[in-house]
Amino acid sequence: MSVTAAKGFTAAGVAAGIKANGNPDLALVVNTGPRAAAAGVFTANRVKAAPVLWSEQVLKGGQVTAVVLNSGGANACTGPLGFQDTHATAEKAAEVLGHSASEVAVCSTGLIGVPLPMDRLLPGVESAAAELSAHGGEKAAIAIRTTDTVHKTAVYEGEGWTVGGMAKGAGMLAPGLATMLAVLTTDADVDAPGLDAALRAATAVTFDRIDSDGCMSTNDTVLLLASGAAGIAPPQADFDAAVAAVCADLARQLIADAEGASKDIRIEVTGAATEEEAVAVARTIARNNLLKCAIHGEDPNWGRVLSAIGTTTAVFDPDELNVAINGVWVCKKGAVGEDRDLVDMRYRQVDITADLAAGGARAVVWTNDLTADYVHENSAYSS
């Protein structure tokens, strides 16, 4: 279903030869209208890939008729020539589709610091355009994979309207504002400001709250395109909820497929003075390598949770902290609580609750364990 679940969109995914192994590596998503409203959020990393710099400009116009996405190369840290390559990609798509390049967004993902093979990418845009189909969403989702072991899609069915989407991302997964590559589409009749509001609210509590390995990408992009083809303008609150649901679904799929991970860890911080502090504490816990190793070893090592909390500036009293792992309050009032042997950690999901006992705010951040497989996947070859 993916990006073609909503009416008014076609898509395709092809093997353009950007990847040496011949796997699909180029996707095209086209909005066939009647409208072409769009919103986007991008990485907070100050080192931004050429396609991010390009697409940020495109999105300022609030109109996107097509998105070209390639895996097999991030086109990041490639200098002025890299930006020219992104520009040429948008021009090629515009030429083939009869659109304006200023309404074509471009996304790239793969190794940083390597120029894209434009002699293969540009013909790939033509091939993809020739294969565009209202059933092409699945192929597009497959073509944007890098180290992803599965492709990720999600769909929300409204009352006569639909929000669908695809995403990729398995490593360098600690989005700041957006994450990795994701394209959502809807046939609801929503204008660019409405899309923007829904997308920003949704990413703030979904993609922004997954943190697999603490490493922020140069290429994170999340786009939301509206065709208006359903001819229905849902209430903004309903639309917001739909976009949030699709983003949450895709975000969970990213965590579930994170490089080398054997555990999905849900970290809930409660009793915080503010939601901002709850997020900061949860993220600090999520980035503690020693804790991530302990969880991998199915060891409810709550001391590592406390030592992580202690490095934050959030409001709390060390002697009032409480920590539960999978529902067992192993730490009470900053000291030994219930018997740690009661904690059952055999399953893939692990729930950590840290109660700061300092207020009424809360937040959830998802992360993964740290494994030898993660080390292997990120040391054995460049990615």
Next chain:
Amino acid sequence: MSVTAAKGFTAAGVAAGIKANGNPDLALVVNTGPRAAAAGVFTANRVKAAPVLWSEQVLKGGQVTAVVLNSGGANACTGPLGFQDTHATAEKAAEVLGHSASEVAVCSTGLIGVPLPMDRLLPGVESAAAELSAHGGEKAAIAIRTTDTVHKTAVYEGEGWTVGGMAKGAGMLAPGLATMLAVLTTDADVDAPGLDAALRAATAVTFDRIDSDGCMSTNDTVLLLASGAAGIAPPQADFDAAVAAVCADLARQLIADAEGASKDIRIEVTGAATEEEAVAVARTIARNNLLKCAIHGEDPNWGRVLSAIGTTTAVFDPDELNVAINGVWVCKKGAVGEDRDLVDMRYRQVDITADLAAGGARAVVWTNDLTADYVHENSAYSS
């Protein structure tokens, strides 16, 4: 040589039975005078172990006659009873040595959240006192080891005076103000303010600039004791240099023995607007798991350096960044530089230079690679 290299100190290390495996686990360092000046720096972690809370109070008096150190248990997150245990440890040492407990510092290291076996620790203090010797420094250094594979000692010989020291630390190694446990001694005739100035200046550029795994301990303590037994008061600048040399030596030994590490990575940030920003950028690079994996795989993946720099708030222009790995400028002006195949990464030390091209300040932070052995060591059992 260790803490007994300087005149006016005795030390001992014994197996008190705190560790289940029967290895040495209790050390005692005694200042036999004539003076007993002291300074200390402690972890910046807000979750502080009981011995840190105790020793911070002791050091306020500027006088330390003895230090009791135990491995096999951190006595952190152990509540009011844990603090009573530390107090009882100081009282026992004071009683056996004929000192005041208010001048006895206590350091503990090991698993967080487990009460110390005081029925074995207190007799251990008596055993250690009975074995005190002017040649006991080596045994003391051995007794404070946890996952350290070697004990760490260092000595600086001044003109008629000496600074010696010992340290332990192999994991949870990202000190904020101090690191892990280290005790330095000197027979120079220096008062507490002079010791404090020398120690703070030294730790700020040594222990504070090693960051093996980004995880800050609850127990970090560095103490500097002066006996005055040499009867010489060196110029403060000479003394500062000596303390800095011993701290730098010990800090390098900690990195060289970091859990599971196969590489020692020296990260030098140059061209920064301020030294503070240079340190912040170097530390952010040092904590990037993807880069640490790449270095483990001997892959000069400079894109991961740039993506890390991009997450900081330091002054720089992404298009002016330069990065060298082992002397090869693989990234110039934010894009591809010299051939990455020229980088030889076969040796244990790897040098990364990141030039921000934004000013004249610089700083060096040391870290390690991320390996499957690190994951194994920190997931297979509690530590």
